[in-house]
Amino acid sequence: MFKLLHTLVVISCYFFASSAWTQGGSDFYSGRTVTILVGSGSGGLTDTSARLIAQFLEKHIPGEPTVIVQNMPGGGSVTMANHVTRSVPRDGTVIGYPVPGMITAELLEPNRAKYQGRALNWIGSAFRTTNTISVLSRTGVKNLEDARQKPLFLGASGRGSPLYQIPALAKGLLGLNFTIITGYDGGSEVVLAMERGEVDGQAIALDFWAGQRPAWLLNGSLTHLLRIGPLDPVRAPDVPHLRDLVSGDRDKALVELFEIGFTLGWPLFAPPGVPDERVFILREAFSKVVEDPDFSEIIETTLHIELDPIMGPELANYVDQALSTPQPLVDDMIKILGL
Numbered sequence: 001m002f003k004l005l006h007t008l009v010v011i012s013c014y015f016f017a018s019s020a021w022t023q024g025g026s027d028f029y030s031g032r033t034v035t036i037l038v039g040s041g042s043g044g045l046t047d048t049s050a051r052l053i054a055q056f057l058e059k060h061i062p063g064e065p066t067v068i069v070q071n072m073p074g075g076g077s078v079t080m081a082n083h084v085t086r087s088v089p090r091d092g093t094v095i096g097y098p099v100p101g102m103i104t105a106e107l108l109e110p111n112r113a114k115y116q117g118r119a120l121n122w123i124g125s126a127f128r129t130t131n132t133i134s135v136l137s138r139t140g141v142k143n144l145e146d147a148r149q150k151p152l153f154l155g156a157s158g159r160g161s162p163l164y165q166i167p168a169l170a171k172g173l174l175g176l177n178f179t180i181i182t183g184y185d186g187g188s189e190v191v192l193a194m195e196r197g198e199v200d201g202q203a204i205a206l207d208f209w210a211g212q213r214p215a216w217l218l219n220g221s222l223t224h225l226l227r228i229g230p231l232d233p234v235r236a237p238d239v240p241h242l243r244d245l246v247s248g249d250r251d252k253a254l255v256e257l258f259e260i261g262f263t264l265g266w267p268l269f270a271p272p273g274v275p276d277e278r279v280f281i282l283r284e285a286f287s288k289v290v291e292d293p294d295f296s297e298i299i300e301t302t303l304h305i306e307l308d309p310i311m312g313p314e315l316a317n318y319v320d321q322a323l324s325t326p327q328p329l330v331d332d333m334i335k336i337l338g339l
Helices: 002-024 045-060 078-086 102-108 144-149 162-174 187-196 206-212 214-218 249-264 276-291 293-303 312-322 327-337
Strands: 033-038 066-071 094-097 121-125 131-136 152-155 178-181 201-205 222-228 267-270
Touching (some): 033 045, 033 078, 045 066, 045 094, 045 206, 045 276, 045 293, 078 094, 078 102, 102 249, 121 276, 121 312, 131 162, 131 206, 144 222, 152 162, 152 187, 162 201, 162 249, 162 327, 187 201, 187 206, 201 206, 206 214, 206 293, 222 249, 249 327, 276 293, 276 312
Parallel strands (some): 033 066, 033 094, 152 178
Antiparallel strands (some): 094 267, 121 267, 131 201, 131 222
């Protein structure tokens, strides 16, 4: 009798678990729309890669929902991250896609960044990239010593953006003669400003140049002064890393803190409170996307980027480590960046 009762209980539990999975899991997305909110303007690397990811998520999320992309630029993706955290449905139908640096924004600007990275549901990051401070060769600046002597105007969006923070950090640590002009919608607008003569350059991914102005990488139009991220032996073989240009443990630690955002790359995340089974589905779908040979091919041919994926649980570990940074080091960074 007890054995029969135990068997009935097990069967009942399985039935209810299966029913919950069907309602909240694999069948949930059928006929629905999933929105990826992009924390940058249209046309740049972040926007373009989000749209490619969206195409393949449609294929790999069970139920094949429609996946659309909407742009929500502002504050280095902080505007978007705040919105995803506080205002969207917590059902797995809205996910965020920020520029690198969203987590460091939580550390550096807690009054503006209203999200908590440890509470977000990290789905995955498809690639990481190398960012350089690049100026037009017409400026006559050929190296860092020239950049200390000659004034250079660099375009950026807001103070929370890598476009602003990379040159601000380099200026503070190396004494470079930069003036950073903010207010542009993103890297694509800064390129147009460079062509108009409004600014001399910007701090952005090499992959951005490969997609937006590939000729500039080949014909000597750009001079790359320094980088954040791994060495690119083909497009920028002799460009020094900022970490190797500073001395002292404190300055090196500041560079390592700043580079956390670039370690995470471009991560997808869902808001807090999304049911676990839907987070699992989104992570599994993302895993299938980055394993899809068609996705790899289109990323490499369209964006000139090699896949370097990080899965959701590993992203969560990186975020936890980043948010454990000692406060004195965070305070030093805030002062240097003028936040």
